[in-house]
Amino acid sequence: MAETASESSGEIIIVTGMSGAGRSTVANALEDMGWYVVDNLPPQMLKPLLDLSGLASEALPRVAAVVDVRGGALFTELPEVTRALRGAREQLRVVFLDASDDVLVRRYEAVRRPHPLQDDGTIVDGIRRERQRLATVRESADVVIDTSDFNVHQLATHVVELFSDRGAARHALTVLSFGFKYGLPPDADMVADMRFLPNPYWQDELRALTGEDDAVREYVLAQPGAEDFLDTYTRAVADVLAGYQRENKRHSVLAVGCTGGKHRSVAMAAELGRRLQDVAGVAVRVAHRDLGRE
Known part of the structure; x- marks a missing residue:
């Protein structure tokens, strides 16, 4: 979600997380998009990398740095270093990648590798230690991706949608429909509950349809x-988005929920996305997390 070509010069993203x-x-997706x-x-x-990208803005217009616990004791200084850099570089963003503990365990078991912080313990022990160490970093991140x-x-694909050029947009908003019975989206910045509306599920002629169908939407x-x-x-939300832009927050998620994420939330998310497209400086994307789930 870079600015225009001239404004994207000197951008840097710090990629970190679990x-x-x-x-x-x-990192591979950003590299494929032309990031260094x-x-x-x-x-x-x-700091030296920022200085280098500033001196060689044409050769290094956009830089992504992957920083993680493999840095050992050096990694503990990331929050302090990031705070110091934010004042000097407006286009610095921190992207934090997260996942649930059970998913992380399955991924490590699939590749049969130990967690870098598990020592003589288990994968779960390593994940717990890493979450404690990264709590401050996650809290101050500009973008959290679960x-x-x-x-x-x-x-x-999600990375491309977030960080590809979007004209003059200063902020990328994802309006995400979901079903409460499947849990809240963990990366939601705002949540709207559509369960105050009658449920089309109880209308025989609408039950098999979704919020993408005209009959349900109407x-x-x-x-x-x-x-x-x-x-x-x-x-x-327009006022919130204006504030996000003033605070240089580049991405947010508006989660719109109903019981199953099939009817009300889908229709209302689409309508909210359509209306919010008129907010200055904001690029809007509508997605449906639970559409099609049983």
């Missing part, structure tokens, strides 16, 4: 309170 959450996949990627960089080397439900191809939008909610919530 081991096994997909750092290599993200440096892997396993000690945090203390970020990769639990992604395969490598889906994650690469039914949902015609319900008492739907239009008032859309008007009020769109204005509120």
